[in-house]
Amino acid sequence: MxxxxxxxxxxxxxxxxxxxxxxxxxxxxxxxxxxxxxxxxxxxxxxxxxxxxxxxxxxxxxxxxxxxxxxxxxxxxxxxxxxxxxxxxRESDDTLQLYFLCAHPSLTPASAVALTLRAVGGLTTRQIAQAYLVPEATMAQRISRAKKTVSGVRFDQPGDVATVLRVLYLVFNEGYSGDVDLSAEAIRLTRQLAAAIDHAEVAGLLALMLLHHARRPARTDPDGRLVPLAEQDRGKWDTALIAEGVDVLQAALARDQLGEFQAQAAIAALHADAQAADETDWVQIVEWYDELLTLTDNPVAHLNRAVAVGEADGAHAGLAALGKLEPTLPRYTAAEAYLRERAGDPVTAARLYAEAARAAPNLPERDHLTRQAARLNARIRPSEAG
Structure with a gap:
């Protein structure tokens, strides 16, 4: 073996x-x-x-x-x-240079991810293709083009840590498919990077991955359906990963070099710290989203902040915050549906859930939003009949 x-x-x-x-x-x-x-x-x-x-x-x-x-x-x-x-x-030096090489700014994000998984992760072309649900020949061409792009780059040229972290974050967000668990692989590679370079944001990304990965066993029910954070069985969360993630995060924050991954990890840590959904410190979460938005004008962070405001200050305050954003943002409609339901408007919420389901980027999310719409419609119809 x-x-x-x-x-x-x-x-x-x-x-x-x-x-x-x-x-x-x-x-x-x-x-x-x-x-x-x-x-x-x-x-x-x-x-x-x-x-x-x-x-x-x-x-x-x-x-x-x-x-x-x-x-x-x-x-x-x-x-x-x-x-x-x-x-x-010189193992750490070699690995670090390969990270920088594979995340070269001349590469597209997809090519950088593929090259990182092959050269640094040691995955075969077949495994990478299977993970990304594309033909092996397609992935082979992508990797070949990426290698040609960086063929003239010297191993000792300085690299951009932020680009490397972005590539690893993209890998982590792919989750699980095929016979390779990309979330676990991203954690392994980020641990490797953290051992090779003393950098607060590398530690921040590792903490973020660990804290998110700790909740993975509770994210789906036995039928494979998505379970929202508030409804998850927190007894299934991996407490060892949470403890490690918090320790890594605290050490990074103590350096007073705040970056976006540390801010995101702090938000994840606050969710992990709550024994039940109604014990979540939403006020502090909103404050961390404010910190995050001073570092990056990420539209997803704006959207998540609006939902957090709805939890901290009431649904109407959340809707007011959401109203300042572009309705074309991904998942905007789903966020509005959630806040409308919280504000006591199930009719509008049901319509918005159904609309969000039609625009959902994947089947599990579409199924979840469709069930939310059906749940509210089942509650509305008897009321209307009465």
Missing amino acids: VDESLLRTLTPTVIGILGRRGADFAAAEDAVQEALVEALRVWPDDPPRDPKGWLVTVSWRKFVDAARSEASRRAREERVEVEPEPGPA
């Missing part, structure tokens, strides 16, 4: 070693992927004593073979002909 998590952890280190020996990123990444396939074939019957050394040696040989097969790389062949012995690796 091959420990696939070990292979994923070693992937960026081995790519970095090949890069320092003269391989460009695309060639190094191809060689390591071939070595990973070889490991999956060989290791079950003949596990190596030194997995990293084995991967480095085999990847290097794959790279040399590829270099020798191309006449245009004869100059490189002279440099790489003597095979060095695998030496100690």
Whole structure:
């Protein structure tokens, strides 16, 4: 049995070693992927004593073979002909540079995510394609184009931490599909990044992921239907993840370098701290949304703040806050439906829930909103008949 998590952890280190020996990123990444396939074939019957050394040696040989097969790389062949012995690796440095490379600003978000999952996460093209519900050939083309885009970027060029974090956040929000749990993978990669770089926002993102992931077991019922936060069985929340997330967040906030992920994590921590929905400190949540909006003019944050105001100061105050926003915002109609119901207007709320369901971005959300509309309509009709 091959420990696939070990292979994923070693992937960026081995790519970095090949890069320092003269391989460009695309060639190094191809060689390591071939070595990973070889490991999956060989290791079950003949596990190596030194997995990293084995991967480095085999990847290097794959790279040399590829270099020798191309006449245009004869100059490189002279440099790489003597095979060095695998030496100690600067693992954190290599991994950090790969994060920056894969989140290069010249890449589209989709390409950056795919390249990060393959080069840093060690996932195969098939796994990534399955996770994103696209044909493997489509994902292979996306990854190939991304590698060509960054092929001329040196490993030692400084990167943008904010871009890396945005890519990891995109991965986390994909959740679970196929045989790869992308939320768990994003947490693993963010832990890896946090170990490689001392940065308050990296810690903030890790805390946010842990706190959100802790609620995952309660987010759906046995039939797979969405369960709203207020109705979740909080006994199913992962208290160990919550405690870790709070500890990571407090350490980040103590540095007094507030960023948007820390602010979001603080909001998630307040939700996690409430033993029941009616014990939620909505006043403090509104204050954190105000902090968040000084850092980013995110329309989703504006929408969520309006709902929080409705919880803290009453539904009519929430509707007033919502009325200042553009009705074209995603989920605006669903938020208005919720606040209208809270304000005692079930007829309007039912109509808005049905309207929001038609515009829902996915089937679980559409099903949830449709059931909300049906629930209110069932309550309205007997009343009208009376």
